Amino acid sequence: MADETQAPETKLTSTKRRWAADGKFLTGRIARPETDRLPPGQHLVRDWPVLDLGQQPHLTHETWRLDVTGLVENPLSLDWNAFQALPQSDSLSDIHCVTTWSRYDNNWRGVSTRDLLDRVMPKPEAAYVMLTSFDGYTTNLPLADFAAEDAILATAWEGAPITRAHGGPMRLVVPHLYFWKSAKWLQRIDFRAADSAGFWERNGYHMRGDPWLEERYSGD
Numbered sequence: 494m495a496d497e498t499q500a501p502e503t504k505l506t507s508t509k510r511r512w513a514a515d516g517k518f519l520t521g522r523i524a525r526p527e528t529d530r531l532p533p534g535q536h537l538v539r540d541w542p543v544l545d546l547g548q549q550p551h552l553t554h555e556t557w558r559l560d561v562t563g564l565v566e567n568p569l570s571l572d573w574n575a576f577q578a579l580p581q582s583d584s585l586s587d588i589h590c591v592t593t594w595s596r597y598d599n600n601w602r603g604v605s606t607r608d609l610l611d612r613v614m615p616k617p618e619a620a621y622v623m624l625t626s627f628d629g630y631t632t633n634l635p636l637a638d639f640a641a642e643d644a645i646l647a648t649a650w651e652g653a654p655i656t657r658a659h660g661g662p663m664r665l666v667v668p669h670l671y672f673w674k675s676a677k678w679l680q681r682i683d684f685r686a687a688d689s690a691g692f693w694e695r696n697g698y699h700m701r702g703d704p705w706l707e708e709r710y711s712g713d
């Protein structure tokens with residue numbers, strides 16, 4: 494009896510299989526080769542360390558809000574239900590923390606920053622965002638980085654709600670920058686014309702934080 498899961502090999506299936514192996518078209522870019530996956534100075538971990546300033550806010554879906562302010566056509570103040578009503582996406586990415594650990598293949602689910610940007614419509618002058626979290630943490634990043642195709646306002650990790658320790662009920666994930674840019678317990682996204690330093694950036698860390706360029710400290 495024929496095995497229906499074994500489709501006959503055709504030119505198309507073999508080509509598509511090769512694309513999948515290369516990661517082509519999957520996210521609109523060609524995946525880095527596996528040998529190139531770990532940025533310089535990083536080592537791989539299997540667990541997921543917790544790093545923050547030590548004040549982990551207790552939020553419920555009732556007390557949670559997300560405010561989008563500054564240079565946008567449509568400022569927003571979303572409660573949990575309004576946030577859940579936005580389109581939901583999945584994003585698979587690696588974590589690179591400036592303290593030198595990296596963690597591969599994290600499955601995030603939530604609202605892609607691009608879908609949020611479609612709603613709020615940044616004004617032409619908007620070039621940076623300042624993020625403020627419920628624990629008082631701040632971090633800044635260029636709008637172009639915030640708008641990366643795999644950046645996500647994540648509410649779930651590996652199919653389960655993000656824990657409080659890791660920034661639940663919602664945290665930002667910007668996988669192509671060091672993880673300190675990925676604000677946990679995100680409360681406000683403020684669109685600005687000029688860049689200014691957030692918490693770690695005022696304390697000697699880089700304004701952009703690209704792990705591939707090893708932009709760790711402000712002098713790098």
Ligand SMILES: Nc1nc2c(c(=O)[nH]1)N[C@H]1C(S)=C(S)[C@@H](COP(=O)(O)O)O[C@H]1N2
Pocket residue numbers: 541542543544545546547590591626627628630658659660672673674675676677678679
């Ligand atoms: N609100 C908030 N977000 C934060 C931090 C923080 O202290 N407060 N720490 C940052 C740093 S330095 C890192 S490395 C990551 C750690 O996220 P994790 O604890 O989920 O690994 O969160 C980032 N986002």
Ligand SMILES: [Mo]
Pocket residue numbers: 544590591592672673
């Ligand atoms: Mo960090």
